Amino acid sequence: MSLSFAPATSEAWPLHVLSPDKVDAWLAQADDTTRRWVQASGFDGAIGAALMIPGPEGAPCAALVGHGTPGERARLRFPLAAAVPRLAPGIYRIAGGGIDHAALANECLGWLLSCYTFTRYRRGATDAPGAELVAPDGIDSARIEILAEAEAMTRDLINIPPADMGPAALENAARAVQETFDASISVIAGDALIEQNFPMIHAVGRAGPQAPRLIDMRWGETGPLVTLVGKGVCFDTGGLNLKPGSSMGLMKKDMGGAANVLGLAQAIMALELPVRLRVLIPAVENSVSSNSFRPQDILTSRKGMTVEVNNTDAEGRLVLADALALACEEKPDLLISMATLTGAARVAVGPDIAPFFTDDDPLAAALEQAARAAADPVWRLPFHTPYEAMIEPGIADLDNAPSGGMAGAITAALFLRRFVEPGTRYAHLDIYGWQPVAAPGRSKGGLGQGSRAILGALESVLEL
Structure with a gap:
């Protein structure tokens, strides 16, 4: 699927983006026929409102979309995208100054993402x-298209069911990115x-049913070393600590961390x-x-620390630990991990927000x-150090x-931090990777989360 801007054409319909307080002023300069049409249609500039305006021969000649009040816009990431599904198929160009320039790039990104299916x-x-x-x-259209394509790939990978997105298919997805951007890849299986x-x-x-593997992709020969680690649990039954059916239904998204780092990597390389x-x-x-x-198994990690398994459903932190230990062996300038790691994170902040952990205040400020x-x-x-005792079982180095059941997201993040070398510039994002209910620019299903924040x-x- 290509999410891109339409080529410029003189036949594009003007699109007037109007907030409620701007509708009367726009009507005052319209011709009588258009004014009567708009008034009879009840267009009021509300979020999601859309109205095609007919020309002298009945065919559309322009369109109006509502942009809502500042308070209404604050409730949506992509306010303009709310109206896109209500517009007739065709090519549009934004007319006038209905959108603040600072918001224009994101509104255009939301438009492209609203076309994802x-x-x-x-x-x-x-x-x-x-x-x-x-x-x-006045916008960087190429960058916006790159971000949209990266997001579309992330959504696709998460949406594909586990029968078709096991470890081998995830490896193939990584190889497709590698081939597109002339990167290198190695796989240990x-x-x-x-x-x-x-x-x-x-x-x-x-x-x-498929062999586990570690996918290792590299690109670029100069500049700081940025290492992205993504949890790729392609389906999670919970293991012997079997999940109930109600908790297993969305576990195709448990490779959402991998999908997000692949989308982010694609954007980094394309840019x-x-x-x-x-x-x-x-x-x-x-x-x-x-x-x-x-x-009750005790595993010895790549780093040499032993881990007592007290729940086989807390498996994501185990696979990430070995990967983080490998990453730190070459001292990256920036290390990021992304994972659909804990239900506790969802309880804390809900599905819309990606909580992150870092000891690096400038990195935290940059992410925010x-x-x-x-x-x-x-x-x-917080990486709340007093909780370290909670992940130390006594019989092994780590639990x-x-x-x-307390502080589940924090203790999981502290567990991961044990495998990161001190002094490494590191952040961990505990993402959800799923849109439970469709919203403007965000279809129900797999979702990129935190990747654009990391990129910026x-x-x-x-x-850079």
Whole structure:
């Protein structure tokens, strides 16, 4: 699917973006026929309102869309996108100054994202163009298209069911990105994970129908080293601590961290940022079989620390731990992990916000600022050091699932931090990766979350 701007054409219909307080002024300069048409139609500038204006021969000659009040716009990431589905198929150009210039790029991104559909499993479905937009002057249209395409890929990967998106398919998705951008890739799979000292990735994935693997992609030869680590649990039954059916239904999205880092990597490469990029994805399926890892097993990690397994459903932090340890062996300038890691994060901030953890205050500030600019909300949660005792079981160095149910997102993040070398510039994002209810620019289903904030932050903190 291509989410791109329409080519500029003189036949594009003018699109007037009006807030409620601007409707009367616009009507005052309209001709009598248009004024009567708009008034009879009840157009009031509300969010999502859309009205085609007929020309002398009845065919559309322009359109109005409502932009709502400031308070209404604050409730949506992409206010303009609310009206896009109500517009007739055709090509539009934004006329006048109805959108503040600071918001224009995000509104255009929202328009492109509103055209995303997932049709892989629908017979006869087509990607027939609907309402297309000519890129307005003054925006970086190429960048917006790159962000839209990266988001579309992330959504596609999450939306594909696990029968078609197991570890092998996730590897193929990474290889497709690698081939497009002339990156390099290596994959360690099956028992080779034990031989090359990735014991926890192997333990989690060994019961799956496809061999577990570690995907390692590199791109770029100069600049700071940026390493992205994404959780690639392609389906999570919970293992021997089996999830109830109500909790298992969305577990195709448990590779959302991997999907997000692949989308982010695609954007970084397409934008040709001056970095050395590394992407690490431990790809597994947490399945139930005779060789599933067990509660009370003690695993020895790549870093040498031992981990007592007190819940096989806390598997994501295990596979990430080995990947983080590998990442730190070459001292990256910036290390980011992304994972659909804990239900506790959803309880804390809900599905719309990506909580993040970092000890680096300038990085945190950059993430927060970039998130606001990119309409990609994040919220900082603490690496609360006093909770370290909660992840120390006594019988082993670490506990993968502390009892008590308190501070689940924080203890998971603290667990990951144990595998990051001190002094490493590091942030972890505990994402949801799913849009429960459709919203403007965000279809129900798989969702990129936090990636645009990370992109803006790394451009800032690394002074690219």
